[in-house]
Amino acid sequence: MADPRGFLKHTSRELPKRRPVDLRLKDWKEVYEDFAHEPLQTQASRCMDCGIPFCHNGCPLGNLIPEWNDLVYRDRWRDAIERLHATNNFPEFTGRLCPAPCEAACVLGINQDPVTIKQVEVEIIDHAFDQGWVVPKMPDVQTGKKVAVVGSGPAGLAAAQQLTRAGHTVTVFERADRIGGLLRYGIPEFKMEKRHIDRRLEQMAAEGTQFRPNTNVGVDITVAQLRLNYDAVVLAGGATAWRDLPIPGRELDGIHQAMEFLPWANRVQLGDPVVDENGQPPITAKDKHVVIIGGGDTGADCLGTSHRQGAASIHQFEIMPRPPETRADSTPWPTYPLMFRVSSAHEEGGERVFSVNTEEFIGENGHVTALRAHEVKMNAGKFEKVEGTDFELKADLVLLAMGFVGPEREGLLDKLGVELTDRGNVKRDDNFQTSVPGVFVAGDMGRGQSLIVWAIAEGRAAAAGVDRYLMGRSALPAPIKPTAAPQR
Numbered sequence: 001m002a003d004p005r006g007f008l009k010h011t012s013r014e015l016p017k018r019r020p021v022d023l024r025l026k027d028w029k030e031v032y033e034d035f036a037h038e039p040l041q042t043q044a045s046r047c048m049d050c051g052i053p054f055c056h057n058g059c060p061l062g063n064l065i066p067e068w069n070d071l072v073y074r075d076r077w078r079d080a081i082e083r084l085h086a087t088n089n090f091p092e093f094t095g096r097l098c099p100a101p102c103e104a105a106c107v108l109g110i111n112q113d114p115v116t117i118k119q120v121e122v123e124i125i126d127h128a129f130d131q132g133w134v135v136p137k138m139p140d141v142q143t144g145k146k147v148a149v150v151g152s153g154p155a156g157l158a159a160a161q162q163l164t165r166a167g168h169t170v171t172v173f174e175r176a177d178r179i180g181g182l183l184r185y186g187i188p189e190f191k192m193e194k195r196h197i198d199r200r201l202e203q204m205a206a207e208g209t210q211f212r213p214n215t216n217v218g219v220d221i222t223v224a225q226l227r228l229n230y231d232a233v234v235l236a237g238g239a240t241a242w243r244d245l246p247i248p249g250r251e252l253d254g255i256h257q258a259m260e261f262l263p264w265a266n267r268v269q270l271g272d273p274v275v276d277e278n279g280q281p282p283i284t285a286k287d288k289h290v291v292i293i294g295g296g297d298t299g300a301d302c303l304g305t306s307h308r309q310g311a312a313s314i315h316q317f318e319i320m321p322r323p324p325e326t327r328a329d330s331t332p333w334p335t336y337p338l339m340f341r342v343s344s345a346h347e348e349g350g351e352r353v354f355s356v357n358t359e360e361f362i363g364e365n366g367h368v369t370a371l372r373a374h375e376v377k378m379n380a381g382k383f384e385k386v387e388g389t390d391f392e393l394k395a396d397l398v399l400l401a402m403g404f405v406g407p408e409r410e411g412l413l414d415k416l417g418v419e420l421t422d423r424g425n426v427k428r429d430d431n432f433q434t435s436v437p438g439v440f441v442a443g444d445m446g447r448g449q450s451l452i453v454w455a456i457a458e459g460r461a462a463a464a465g466v467d468r469y470l471m472g473r474s475a476l477p478a479p480i481k482p483t484a485a486p487q488r
Helices: 037-044 054-058 065-073 077-085 091-097 117-130 154-165 195-207 223-229 258-269 297-309 412-416 452-471
Strands: 146-150 169-173 210-212 232-235 255-257 289-293 313-318 351-354 356-364 367-379 382-385 391-394 397-400 404-406 439-441
Touching: 037 065, 037 117, 054 065, 065 077, 065 117, 077 117, 091 117, 091 195, 091 452, 146 154, 146 223, 154 169, 154 195, 154 232, 154 452, 195 210, 223 412, 232 412, 232 452, 255 258, 258 297, 258 397, 289 297, 297 313, 297 397, 313 356, 367 397, 439 452
Parallel strands: 146 169, 146 232, 169 210, 232 439, 255 397, 289 313, 289 397, 313 351
Antiparallel strands: 356 367, 367 382, 367 391
């Protein structure tokens, strides 16, 4: 390392400040202020010469973290982006959205605050874009092989970019009207402005990747046409079958899945003509008493969106107990720690309610007006009702953010005839190939609901499998095997 004593001289972890709550609630821009290069380089200097960089183990992409920390400290930014891009196609996405299992595995984190790896990563790529260093990377040869990628989330885009650069003709199909998958319509603007997606798509299009939005494979193009026109297919449609809450009153209006609610807010920010005469989208939290059921990242996305839309009140329910303030004993270093976290959305308001279960929705004239719930406790691995804790809470908008149970089977998967695992995900071998020859799978569709960094890693690995299938060998990196255990 350039400064082997950096972690001794600079013991405090520093991150960019979040914009004041009262200011950021007036717009949809990203919540963080700019972070100057000098303090960032100081933070990079805290990276230890630790011998065994456990951050590599924490990162599914195998990011060369100590190397680009060192390069940033030395002010060698162009070299830093080269090392970062060597393992990660889209650091502007992961640097904003990944929960940073690399930082959880940082050796310095054993007895100090870990290195600000994620912030160094996002500053490297943003600086590279500002300097004009992110340019199309053209293939050396054209193979004449054609590959279809179904789904344009991070797994599909990573696979597409890798395969295009290997010289194949790649077409990305997306059933929505814009490319990006959940990056486009599931992630709120205040977490990642969509200009980051658009500038990366410009690079990919210049490299030769073709995009076909508004195309539902299995409907607008048949499976027979897909197999006839392409030498290989990559399934990257995600785990979009959401978990529901089948309790009395579920049929009432005003109860929506998170992914029915979030896309409308993104469409408004994209300028789509979806608002009414009051400037509101079809599903809005404005002036409503909102209850979000689910305490994860998607629930926090609903929370921040509801704040900006002007909700009257917001409660976020979580069936699990409140995590401890510091790393739980059950998740020792270098695993991802179970601990209480406060996102920017939680900082903005609303009430978080832990150890609670909703048992009934109440309504009038066909619309939800309240819900009944009670506290729970864990006993022998099961939730039990705590007697005498029943309560009723006013709610005229309920958002279900309880995760996803797997890919949608009807349509494409059924027509392809791919085998599924016991969990309902698409089964694949060590090359990410499904039971159908020439059909591969990457991301949540094969893995189950997981992190963006795993999606990109799987997209890269599946691309190597496709390239090997088409050409007999491949020089593309394959960072993981499909059997690798998820990092959560």
